[in-house]
Amino acid sequence: xxERDVRLLKAIAELETGSPEQLHEATGIPVSTIxxxxxxxxxxxxxxxxxxxxxxxxxxxxxxxxxxxHADYQGSYETFADRLLxxxxxxxxxxxxxETDFIVIARLSDSGMVERLIAEFEQLEGVxxxxxxxxxSAIEERDALQSYELETLLxxxxxx
Numbered sequence: 084x085x086e087r088d089v090r091l092l093k094a095i096a097e098l099e100t101g102s103p104e105q106l107h108e109a110t111g112i113p114v115s116t117i118x119x120x121x122x123x124x125x126x127x128x129x130x131x132x133x134x135x136x137x138x139x140x141x142x143x144x145x146x147x148x149x150x151x152x153h154a155d156y157q158g159s160y161e162t163f164a165d166r167l168l169x170x171x172x173x174x175x176x177x178x179x180x181x182e183t184d185f186i187v188i189a190r191l192s193d194s195g196m197v198e199r200l201i202a203e204f205e206q207l208e209g210v211x212x213x214x215x216x217x218x219x220s221a222i223e224e225r226d227a228l229q230s231y232e233l234e235t236l237l238x239x240x241x242x243x
Contacts, residue, residue: 087112091120092129092137101135144190147218148197152185156209163209170203172196
């Protein structure tokens with residue numbers, strides 16, 4: 084994988100499309116080159132399907148860390164959560180009840196990045212402490228709708 088591949092994958096993630104024309108506009112990479120590279124990224128297993136889902140393990144971001152944030156902050160929880168989202172590698176932030184104020188999920192490449200992530204959290208004003216958990220293996224990662232039977236979705240979501 085080279086710089087062009089990384090630029091393409093970043094553009095796919097940001098634009099939420101695999102349209103070669105739109106990717107060309109965003110990256111300046113010729114459309115014919117984009118077709119070729121997308122094909123190679125599929126063959127390598129980095130692009131998983133026609134929705135352009137990216138296999139983060141194959142890409143090199145295979146370390147998943149769950150971080151509990153214990154905080155004492157001023158202002159709204161949304162504003163504080165936005166500050167947590169500024170830390171590179173953070174993919175999800177959840178505001179929670181109980182002893183933990185926020186749970187953060189991050190996807191990283193190695194333990195050095197984990198160390199950097201925790202150091203950045205600890206430097207944020209309002210973060211009292213963190214507790215981190217490494218994910219050893221993702222058993223199943225699926226879309227929320229995949230976890231329901233169609234009948235349940237119809238019962239719960241369709242307005243009568």
